Amino acid sequence: MEKRRFALIGTGNRGTTMWGKDLLAGWREHVDLTAIVEKNPLRGERARNMIGSNAPLYANIDSMLAEQKPDLAIVCTPDQTHDDIIVRALESGIDVITEKPMTTSVEKIRRILDAEKRTGRRVDVSFNYRYAPTAARIKELLNAGEIGRVTSVDFHWYLNTKHGADYFRRWHAYTENSGSLFVHKATHHFDLLNWYLDSDPEAVTSFADLQNYGRKGPFRGPRCKLCPHAHECDYYFDIEKDPFLDQLYEDPSKIDGYFRDGCVFREDIDIPDTMVVSIRYRNNVHVSYSLNTFQPIEGHHLAFNGTKGRIEIRQYEAQPWEEPKEDTILLIRNFPNGRQAVERIVVPHFTGGHYGGDDRMRNMIFKPDMEDRLGQRAGTRAGAMSVLCGIAALTSSRTGKVVDIAELMPELANDGSPNSLRTPR
Ligand SMILES: NC(=O)c1ccc[n+]([C@@H]2O[C@H](COP(=O)([O-])OP(=O)(O)OC[C@H]3O[C@@H](n4cnc5c(N)ncnc54)[C@H](O)[C@@H]3O)[C@@H](O)[C@H]2O)c1
Incomplete structure (x- = not known):
């Protein structure tokens, strides 16, 4: 059975663990990581090390699709970006697994459904709780x-x-x-x-x-790390206490300003x-x-x-x-x-994420001849x-x-x- 050559798009927590390190650890005989696409080059580099891969890193999906021609794209970027990436991958002639939610608006749903129909490719949506x-x-x-x-x-x-x-x-x-x-x-x-x-x-x-x-909070600060209210805030989050998140988000935030410890009381939420x-x-x-x-x-x-x-x-x-x-x-x-x-x-x-659903879903998608008795896929x-x-x-x-x-x-x-x-x- 040939391995499916997949490209991982987006290496935040979900991409790096569920569809990166863990997928390669448990399903290596079925998949090969061909390329990583990540907008933030430092996060991409850190994620690649954590995953333990030497797949080439790209800043956008178009150059990756042109050079690598994978069989499958796994989309782990923020929700509002899913549609664009899914459509580009489908149009290049490959299948997609997208993280939930599939997308965020009616127009974006239409784009995805149209592209799937037009290209005849398949999109799986990552509804892991069905498999608990x-x-x-x-x-x-x-x-x-x-x-x-x-x-x-x-x-x-x-x-x-x-x-x-x-x-x-x-x-x-x-x-x-x-x-x-x-x-x-x-x-x-x-x-x-x-x-x-x-x-x-x-x-x-x-x-x-x-x-x-949001605005209902008693006070607010720029982010937990720099917050003058850290000592009195019930929601204070010390990213340094989580070495995994610290590595993946803290230094890379200097490139894109994406702080993992933003204030939960921001006025504009x-x-x-x-x-x-x-x-x-x-x-x-x-x-x-x-x-x-x-x-x-x-x-x-x-x-x-x-x-x-x-x-x-x-x-x-x-x-x-x-x-x-x-x-x-x-x-x-x-x-x-x-x-x-x-x-x-x-x-x-x-054990395993989402009441054990993550592992069973990966089995269903990647192992050959899995019977889908309950229509979980x-x-x-x-x-x-x-x-x-x-x-x-x-x-x-x-x-x-x-x-x-x-x-x-x-x-x-x-x-x-x-x-x-x-x-x-
Ligand atoms: N199925 C589940 O139970 C489950 C659990 C957690 C997260 N998720 C989903 O996974 C997705 C990712 O979540 P996360 O917490 O890892 O998010 P995250 O914000 O931590 O990571 C997203 C990454 O995508 C990168 N990115 C943004 N736009 C990009 C683009 N156009 N091309 C390449 N990279 C881009 C960002 O730089 C970031 O590194 C979300 O859609 C989320 O809903 C699903």
Whole structure:
């Protein structure tokens, strides 16, 4: 089996680890790193050392594509740049794996879908949470009809003050870069919902606000390293305590001014940090979703309510107390009829990023002959639909109106895919 020659585009944390060092460590028999493209030459150089590669470094994708002719581009740049890079790679005749979110606006979604169709190449979207063993088990239970017809979902995601704050230190904190966390972060969660429910979101309404970060902060400084409030700030982040981040971002910031420890209380931050959303699906499932970014816990609550019962999980990621090293899914029956009223389904806690999803996704994409029994491998339609859901939520939070996905992008909402066919209510 020939190895796939890939080019890594963007060597921040995600590119350097997940799609650089870790990919080569675990999947070397399937891939070869042919080239690295990184706008910041010092970060590119540092990343190349960390990855342990001697692949040539390029400052932009065009010169790399012209000289190297890889088979595959893996896109790990900031969200608003994905579309341009994806389209250039597709037009050069190669496949793409893009980090989530696929992109940040309706026009950019259109560009990507058009280019994929025009070139006949393939884009994979990195929805790793679909591969978490708990997610796979829940999908199996839903597919088996264990709780009858699903009627509603409760889905609440909690980011703690370490992880949540990180989005407010950097480019993610501006809607034009990330589409807000409705797109940047919730793309994972909306995709999970679309996949679990096997349907498209149809109408979205939302409330959102900036309650804690940005202008709501008590004081502010240029960046943590130079901040006069460092001694009194709950969000002070000492980059020198993390040698990996320090190497990858601190000296390179002298070239591009991209500080890894930006102040979370910058006045101009324009994304919400507290978000609630209601979604109606085409198959008439109603979803209640929320995302909060400054919790003492990290993890989520998820429950599917059906005509015959309920599936629920509290997935733990970090909390100031001990939890067992396994996850428990509860399958609770309305009418047991001789079966157990509640089944506790224990799923071992897998190591590796995103509840073990990162490793399983790389297996699916790179190992030959992998069976995709649960439809976990995600392409551009899934990438687009989850971004549209985020755009609809952001729009609703700003206008106070319910947003129809079909109004945002009629050609996708009515594209004839099984998910786009309305189920009569
Ligand atoms: N799937 C997941 O769970 C997951 C987890 C983390 C990050 N991500 C995604 O990965 C992507 C990267 O995240 P990150 O935290 O590493 O970001 P980052 O800001 O740390 O790194 C991005 C890098 O891209 C470089 N860059 C910017 N524009 C470029 C261009 N046009 N050409 C080449 N290089 C360019 C920057 O200089 C930087 O080094 C984001 O889209 C993010 O959403 C996904």
